[in-house]
Amino acid sequence: MDEAWGRLVPTLARAFGALDAEATVLDSGAGSGVGTRRLAGATRASVIAVEPSVTMRSALLARVVGVPALTDRVSVIAGAAPAVLRQLGSLVDGALDGFVCAHVLGHLGEADRAATLAALAGGLAPGGRGVITLPPPSDAGPGAPGPDDGWEILEERVIGRHRYVSRRAVDGATGRMVSTYEMWEGERLVRGQEERSGWSLPPLEEFIRELDRAGLAVEEVIAGAAIVRRR
Ligand SMILES: C[S@@+](CC[C@H](N)C(=O)[O-])C[C@H]1O[C@@H](n2cnc3c(N)ncnc32)[C@H](O)[C@@H]1O
CATH class of the missing domain: 3.40.50.150 (Vaccinia Virus protein VP39)
Structure with a gap:
């Protein structure tokens, strides 16, 4: 972003x-x-x-x-x-x-x-x-408004011992935007939140x-x- x-x-x-x-x-x-x-x-x-x-x-x-x-x-x-x-x-x-x-x-x-x-x-x-x-x-092709070919990392930050990652993607089935906000400690996902919104x-x-x-x-x-x- x-x-x-x-x-x-x-x-x-x-x-x-x-x-x-x-x-x-x-x-x-x-x-x-x-x-x-x-x-x-x-x-x-x-x-x-x-x-x-x-x-x-x-x-x-x-x-x-x-x-x-x-x-x-x-x-x-x-x-x-x-x-x-x-x-x-x-x-x-x-x-x-x-x-x-x-x-x-x-x-x-x-x-x-x-x-x-x-x-x-x-x-x-x-x-x-x-x-x-x-x-x-309109000639940009289908799916052009969003990252439809996988997750796009919006931001990734290390604060103290944690890594915070925010990503988004388009759910191919519904066309809705999916955003995830995760907190990692090493390889362990401590907490994650997912939000879906129409676009x-x-x-x-x-x-x-x-x-x-x-x-x-x-x-x-x-x-x-x-x-x-x-x-
Ligand atoms: C994809 S983000 C873009 C944020 C920012 N403008 C940027 O470009 O980084 C869309 C934002 O619009 C906000 N939003 C959704 N509906 C809204 C509304 N009716 N009025 C104002 N903001 C709204 C969401 O909460 C979200 O923060």
Whole structure:
């Protein structure tokens, strides 16, 4: 995942690199904070990281804490889109200077996706920009959205005597995304947790039309992500 985010850094820098410390960028569906950390590195703006899962928020806070450049600027909020975005006014002083919605929209049904995109568009200040990861082009072949040919290791860390491994794969039978979080001691699996979530996005061309209907115009596409502006 960090590698995928590495590819997005130029996009983030282009969209948000010119913002100053008074600006605010929303990270909608921030997950464990791998991207939030990259986002904060690409801009001087404050970051509001919204994430519904308590497990992900714990990892997100663990990533932020102890890094002064992050604790000074990153605020973590509990909530799920689109509902949480209706409170944008109380989260942000004024309108958003930017937002990131990366690897999230496939978890939402069509109606929630449309409402989320409309709320993000409506929350943007004039001149503000968003970064949204895109489905792959329809000629990319079947299974292109996910790692369908085995487990993809998202992160592996040794802390003390334990090795923590996070992986994901697509269950071929159901098409659902499977994520596992494991803690190993030597060759012994001490603890493991598995989470399954749906993932579905329309083909790229239809997705771009959805952005348009929500009031978002694509300004540029870099590394599988669109920089968007309010129409
Ligand atoms: C694949 S992760 C991506 C996390 C992060 N944006 C990144 O790119 O690393 C998807 C995240 O979306 C979150 N999510 C799922 N439904 C959501 C919703 N309705 N609103 C906001 N976030 C949501 C999940 O909890 C999960 O943390």
